[in-house]
Amino acid sequence: MGTDREFDIVLYGATGFVGKLTAAYLAKSGADARIALAGRSEDKVLAVRESLGEAAQSWPIITADASQPSTLNAMAARTQVVVTTVGPYLKYGLPLVAACAAAGTDYADLTGEALFIRESIDLYHKQAIDTGARIVHSCGFDSIPSDLTAFALFRRAERDNAGQLTDTNLVVRTFAGGVSGGTIASMMELMRAASSDPEARRVMNDPYTLTPDRTAEPELGGQPDMRWRRGVEISPELEGYWVGPFVMAAANTRIVRRSNALLEYAYGRKFEYAEQMSVGRSFVAPVTAAVGAAANGAIMSLGSRYFDRLPAKLVERVAPKPGTGPSERTRERGHYTVETYTTTTTGSRYRATMSQKGDPGYKATSVLLGESGLALAFDRDRLSDLRGVLTPAAAMGDALLARFPAAQVSLETTRLN
Structure with a gap:
């Protein structure tokens, strides 16, 4: 794909809650980028543009609707990145993935939906390779901290000539913020699909469900997403802590494993990956971890199997609605820190620490998505040579690592022995 397109970036969904935040971030950080805003309602998109300040007032407006694929095709043909x-x-x-794959247009989204990504791979990976498109899923809090800390550890071990990665664990150390309405809607949609389709449940439960070639994966066991254990079992630095399941582990772990496979197992053939959340070191911590593991397991197993018998309407009534979110004060007060620990084949131990200020699901996510779009549009010399349906690390790992400091995203690696 050349650079003769009309736009560098089109932001589709600009009127949604995270869409507005991403538009605001691009208006601040996009410099001279040629950006257009897109959505179903021209009036609503215009209202968003009016709120963005002088830098965005010349951005064109595109009307596009997922129910009208021709509008998505026209939009994709006009830009380098959607x-x-x-x-x-x-x-x-899927209609937008199809449009970008056909047009050779790079694409970034916020999905944490493994079934959607699997369909995207099955239907459009080969076509995207042929047209030169990079279809990059999971470019927000799900799953960039997971994907990029693992990638950073790989790069550090490679630089130190310390061997390949083996047992690798992400631990969420601090987290302050809410769950977005869009995330709730996505989880409800996944459970709705899995409740009526045994194959969908099997796909969701397979730790390598997003792999390019299932038969090529090493047999390292189930790598469970819902376990609880002592922190010291992960690393001596976590002595005294207990960890339990992290709610997005089932999505994030599959992205990280796909990255390793897409990069031709550069992390290692014995790379084993899991995610947990710290529940502290008090005397009730092990109970909290155990209860969390049991509750999450029950939700994933029974919820996906018997969704139609569960009070879905009640969940939809009390959960935040798609397009809604917390106040600016709440978004600003949010934050997260994750630590990813690994041991290499030479016995070297490392930790990658990534943190951001801002609500993880809203402000932090809008920064990560905005930087992903900018990397795809402007850092083409730093992007990998891969094409097709990709992950953040496999598509633009080096570009994002270079961009993070200016975006106030902290990611550091430390050798522990």
Whole structure:
């Protein structure tokens, strides 16, 4: 794909809650980028543009609708990159993936929906390779901290000539913020699909469900997503802590494993990956971890199997609605820190620490998605040579690592022995 397109980036879904935040971030950080805003309602998109300040007032408006694929095709043909916040992706996302794969247009989204990504791979990976498109899923809090800390550890071990990665664990150390309405809607859509389709449940439960070639994966066991254990079992630095399941582990772990496979197992053939959340070191911590593991397991197993018998309407009534989110004060007060620990084949131990200020699901995510779009548009010399349906690390790992400091995203690696 050349650079003769009309736009560098089109932001599709600009009127949604995270869409507005991403538009605001691009208006601040996009410099001279040629950006257009897109959505179903021209009036609503215009209102968003009016709120963005002088830098964005010349941005063109594009009317596009997932129910009208021709509008998506026309939009994709006009730009180098489409950044989309329109979900649930399993419900609305595939027509845009199809449009970008056909047009050779790079694409970034926020999905944490494994079934959607699997369909995207099955239907459009080969076509995207042929046209030169990079279809990059999971470019927000799900799953960039997971994917990029593992990638950073790989790069550090490679630089130190310390061997390949083996047992690798992400631990969420601090987290302050809410769950977005879009995330809830995506989880509901996944459970709705899995409740009526045994094959969908099997796909969701397979730790290598997003791999390019299932038969090529090493047999390292189930790598469970819902376990609880002592922190010291992960690393001596976590002595005294207990860890339990992290709610997005089932999505994030599959992205990280796909990255390793797409990069031709550069992390290692014995790379084993899991995610947990710290529950502290008090005397009730092990109970909290155990209860969390049991509750999450029950939700994933029974919820996906018997969704139609569960009070889905009650969940939909009390959960935040798609397009809604917390106040600016709440978003600003949010933050997260994750630590990813690994041991290499030479016995070297490392830790990658990544943190951001801002609500993880809203402000932090809009920064990560915005930087992903900018990397795809402007850092083409730093992008990998891969094409097709990719992950953040496999598509633009080096570019994002270079961009993070200016975006106030902290990611550091430390050798522990």
